[in-house]
Amino acid sequence: MNLTTTSPLIAFTVLLLVTLTLPPIFERLRLPGLIGLLVAGVFLGPDGVGLLSADSEVMILLSDVGKIYLMFVAGLEIDLAEFRKTRDRSLFFGAATFAIPMVVGTIIGYSFGMELNPAVLVGSLMASHTLLGYPIVSRLGVTRSESVTVTVGATIFTDIAALLVLAICISIHAGDFSASSLVGQLGALAIYTAIVLFGFDWAGKAYFRRTGNDEGNQFLFVLLAVFIAALGAQIINVDRIVGAFLVGLAINDVLGHSPVEEKVVFVGSTLFIPFFFVGMGLLLNVSGLIATFSTDLFLTLAIVIGLILSKFLAAYITKLRYRYSWQEMGTMWSLSMPQVAATLAAALAGVQAGLLPTSVFNVIIVLMLATSVLGPILTARYARDLPIPKRDPEEDTWEPEEFWDIPATEADLDIAHPFQIVIPVSNPNTQRYLIEFGSLLARHESGVVLPLAIAKSQAHMDEPWLDLALNQSRRLLRRAIEACQEFDVEAHPLVRIDDDIANGISRVAREQEANLIVMGWGLRQGLQARLFGNIIDSVFWSSHCPVAMVRLMDEPINFRRILVPVKVVTPQAVHPVRLAQLIGDMNQATVTLLHVCDRQTPAEAVESFEAELAETIKPFRSICTLEIQTVRDANVAQRILKTARDYDLVVLRSMRRRTVGGLAVSDVTTEVIGGLNCSIILFGEPLM
Template identity: 65%
Template structure:
């Protein structure tokens, strides 16, 4: 037994198990303390390293590999998350602000480095560390409903320029440090970098589109292709004497358009934010020498204050220039400043590269850690304060000019596919216990729109059509469909029952809906069970992503005809949010129900802004064709989920929008909708618009 205990610390499996335990337990604890998750991972790395319990060794091959993979994945996700569509809309202004928020910190940081006696090469690298930024505050502006504000779109777009430029400066500085400096070597390095970048950005984009076109819906192979692309790019970067994080970021940009905002991107980000990226931050904590860090705080306090103060001032100056050039008000300017402050992803990865290359000393690395801690906490706090003063997003001006047939859900989603056919609801049925409620819900909507329903049962099979299991499944499907037709007849709605043999239930549902020109899919709720569902999504996720029409996922605790009080949380007035309101109105009109719109606002929101928002909500409710009894409730507060759950206690049903998680710096952020769904004690509809 003693021999076994002595062998445990040397086993790589033990270290990996400890890391899994850390990333499972620590981040939620720090989130409850209102501190960034990455801070918790860094602190844990310190406690488990040589300065603490000594359980993990930063120099072990296992830890080096996992930390490297996490660093590569971090930069890849940073490139993958950038919304290129939004960047293209404001590319000129994004480029202008990007140049300002990169060059000014670069110059300030370089000057600080020279003043404190660092070499010109090291000083420029210090400046580049300050020049990039990580959008830690994005989930906050998204929650406040001001993502559509141009100042925020410009700041997000500027991330592309600052990250690419900072990584290129890093590549050049490391290359110069590794060999003798000469103009010829520099030109050759730049040419090699340019050719390599073109191959990655255009070659991977072309290869990805071809591969995805040929593989169709094979998400497993597509996921592996994306992984191969990022690590192939990392290896290629090393081949031309450029750090691997440059290749990883370029690979993220290259496959950005290929994967889109689809299921493959979600799987890639989920695996990264759940496993690999936390490994990197724990590894950073292991590398932090606490005695040296404390010495730096005491002896290098001037350098720390200069870099932190220089960053705050430089980023503020860049935002001020954007204000002058583009006419933004002070609230927009301060929001741009706070969004561009956090120094996490590219900064930490580049600092580690510089330290390992011997280009910057440990004192600068320690200063970078302090910079990260200060900006990752202060940036989001200030973003929450300044962004709450921005006007809430409103629908584009042309949305009111779209001609809408009376209350038809086809027009609500403005789909060129479903808007030209009679109203039809596809109802996948499997569970005989919930079948009646599902069909009733679909029948109420179809009757209101003078349409039909398509009860659908999927009989799963692969190759052989004479399998005994398939015959049993077909008989079961016939019994389910017979009951569905009987329910639809009770409501006076025509039913077109369908049995489909398919090897994939989700694809069978979405393909049947497309073949029948469905206007809506109404399906039952199912929880994600098991590791496979959590990693690769459940049936609902797959239908959401593949469907051509809206999908209403319902969890009905009462008979639909008994639902008379409907709650719809509204965060902003973007078209997709209005569509959720319209769906609730459609069902309410079909069932003589009342709709309550709930808006939870920040306590710092100006009164005139709230008044304008309420007026616009009233106008939406009063539009012609929507004579549904309704009211508006405005509640101040920070805990949105708690307020929504409290309001739902007196309701029969809550209608929510499907929302995908977005990551900040590669770490998953909490989702209010997810919290509410877990604790709701009434019926629920989760409405998802078509992926396209």
């Protein structure tokens, strides 16, 4: 008997080990991490060492949860705001890149002896796509290019349409086909879709409004919504992944870019979705997969070549319709080529329903491997020639000198507020450098420092523990005042009793109309911090003003060389540049703006980027020496780390990257932070 059938703990431990180790190894080999999970499933399954079984209850449960979670995240990560900007063009390309592969796939399946219903399902499997190359366009800084936003928007159409076809095909396969039953199924599906898209959106907004900052219950609400929608899909004889995808779209606006959204995606990307791909590997029959290249070789070639050509034709028609360039067309073609998330989930659903034979499932695996490798390669080839989009002056209005100011209300128009910096103090060993840094900024801006000490509230205000906390807070504030006086800066100390430290900081900053929050920052980023967040994360998400997370290895007055990596030129991206200039002005330092681009980036694109960056920072009044340096390197993080060896301070912009295709993508900022030995300022702004 398999050990995992008697000890689910063994299976869970093995899955955790595989998820932790294999995806990074395959990504270093320039292969998607999910391929490593599939390989692990094959190795651990019946055709390998036999340690895991796809028929065990634990694997069935985890695979089902992972499949549902995969489609939920796929719907959640679709940027509806970008879709609305290019709605018409996205719908046109979505219709083309769905209909053409759908027809081609149906013809191929029917030509190879399939009945009409399975052939149509094969066509729908080819019609959807996964944006596996999105991290590449993000790295190249062309995510705002119209060709990219149109393709992202088209994903909504193709995934929904493909899943609806899957639902109809399985429904037809499960019962006697008739026109009335088809109409009834479509009617039930339409009602169900409306309930999920509008009902869950309304319920989510109402619940989040009532619960405020209760992230734990909000997280549970999201999970409950996902599985209620999945069960509802089963009730109307529709596959559960349809409900999961629809509920992802429904609560997209509810979650937005909130901490709850980050935790939801993190849990799925770290645990359940990788388990699903390992479970799929367990279902793969190696001998059958090898036989596919002999017995079903022509079917495999027809589907792979048909997919590539049909996606190309859809992109070409869109190019002619909207007069896109060849680079834009190539980008749209390559982004819409990979068949991973929706395709694999739908193929597995078709096999489990008895609609597709295992041989066709093996062909789909080959299709996934071919397109997941070829698609990103072509994306890198075409996207690097796309021009970096210019800022829309009407969309990005900003004042260069007062980038951290908040909009004034009518009551504030007659009140002159000095520049105010809130500095929470809690650690006597690190607060000296924090106060010194804040004091230098405040003196430069003729402002004031607001040292803040938070005492954790108790059930009764006469608790001895509260007295101790208040006394400790006052001692910390006295030291802060003394440090501010050394720099001849006015200090207004504040003590706050609050049941939540992060909320206390954000509330005080809002009450005092602060312009900036400066916080000390450690490097403890373990599982608990990533899953449940920490004080810095919470302040970043909830504050009304920018937050500077500071790790100082030396006194701020000793900073002589400052490095600022710049990825793209946007109003938000140059705010850290302004902060670095202010620090440079205080010390008469040299500020280097480092841009790391792809090795194949044309010289014209580099010159255009440097010219735009120079023009953007030109309005800043600065006395420090400013340099712009562009280097070509495939590994952005390692290049930044190598350059930073000669600098005293690195100023980074805090960004939160969303996962693509259900698997976590390595973050450049995280890698840089982990390797830096000098002082760091991580500059984050509230999401508008």
